[in-house]
Amino acid sequence: xxxxxxxxxxxxxxxxxxxxxxxxxxxxxxxxxxxxxxxxxxxxxxxxxxxxxxxxxxxxxxxxxxxxxxxxxxxxxxxxxxxxxxxxxxxxxxxxxxxxxxxxxxxxxxxxxxxxxxxxxxxxxxxxxxxxxxxxxxxxxxxxxxxxxxxxxxxxxxxxxxxxxxxxxxxxxxxxxxxxxxxxxxxxxxxxxxxxxxxxxxxxxxxxxxxxxxxxxxxxxxxxxxxxxxxxxxxxxxxxxxxxxxxxxxxxxxxxxxxxxxxxxxxxxxxxxxxxxxxxxxxxxxxxxx
Numbered sequence: 001x002x003x004x005x006x007x008x009x010x011x012x013x014x015x016x017x018x019x020x021x022x023x024x025x026x027x028x029x030x031x032x033x034x035x036x037x038x039x040x041x042x043x044x045x046x047x048x049x050x051x052x053x054x055x056x057x058x059x060x061x062x063x064x065x066x067x068x069x070x071x072x073x074x075x076x077x078x079x080x081x082x083x084x085x086x087x088x089x090x091x092x093x094x095x096x097x098x099x100x101x102x103x104x105x106x107x108x109x110x111x112x113x114x115x116x117x118x119x120x121x122x123x124x125x126x127x128x129x130x131x132x133x134x135x136x137x138x139x140x141x142x143x144x145x146x147x148x149x150x151x152x153x154x155x156x157x158x159x160x161x162x163x164x165x166x167x168x169x170x171x172x173x174x175x176x177x178x179x180x181x182x183x184x185x186x187x188x189x190x191x192x193x194x195x196x197x198x199x200x201x202x203x204x205x206x207x208x209x210x211x212x213x214x215x216x217x218x219x220x221x222x223x224x225x226x227x228x229x230x231x232x233x234x235x236x237x238x239x240x241x242x243x244x245x246x247x248x249x250x251x252x253x254x255x256x257x258x259x260x261x262x263x264x265x266x267x268x269x270x271x272x273x274x275x276x277x278x279x280x281x282x283x284x285x286x287x288x289x290x
Contacts, residue, residue: 118197198266205266
């Protein structure tokens, strides 16, 4: 980082990625962020698959297809917007067919890539103005920009964000990120605002809270507290309360249980028009004023 790099920086206002899901409109963080596009891609898979009854095996399959689709699309570290290709009709429809076939053929092999402190604030005011903001220092790099008080992040050290390794960039680019502040509208009114910390578990944490709240129809607090899963390569991590050892998973997937709820699985903070809930996994807090 030098003065020239700082002088080239500017704030970019971008159009969010969006999909319809169960009668709502879901908006999230666009490229060059990867997280929002992956969330939208997965929710669109579930919406367009028109499954009669969503179960945990479907969610695992959707995670696997999303991971594989990302690997197939994101092959050039110098193309910061290539993640957008996931939502193009030809690529999306091909992956929808892949998802539907895997939902009926449980023995399919997943060719999934193995990949590598963040906080989130969601606010709705009395005038229905709303904001969903995620900020991060990662683990930091131990260096403050002189005269700014700004600590540089360590994003290039995260394999999930820089899977092809160091020294691959040929020109200055914005750092990729998995942060995915998300706003869901229903009838043009705020329905739920949410986001999470948790590196590459951000997308799986947000997606599971959305499914718990909207598909299972459980309350916001229970939707956030509920045990979570995360598929990392061929390893399926999960919290207590899920009997995954008793369901028919592909034999090559190895199960990695946690003994208690853990910050590994993200820290979703969310608000609706009537309630706010913070995630006990990361010591969250909320306040209703007025």
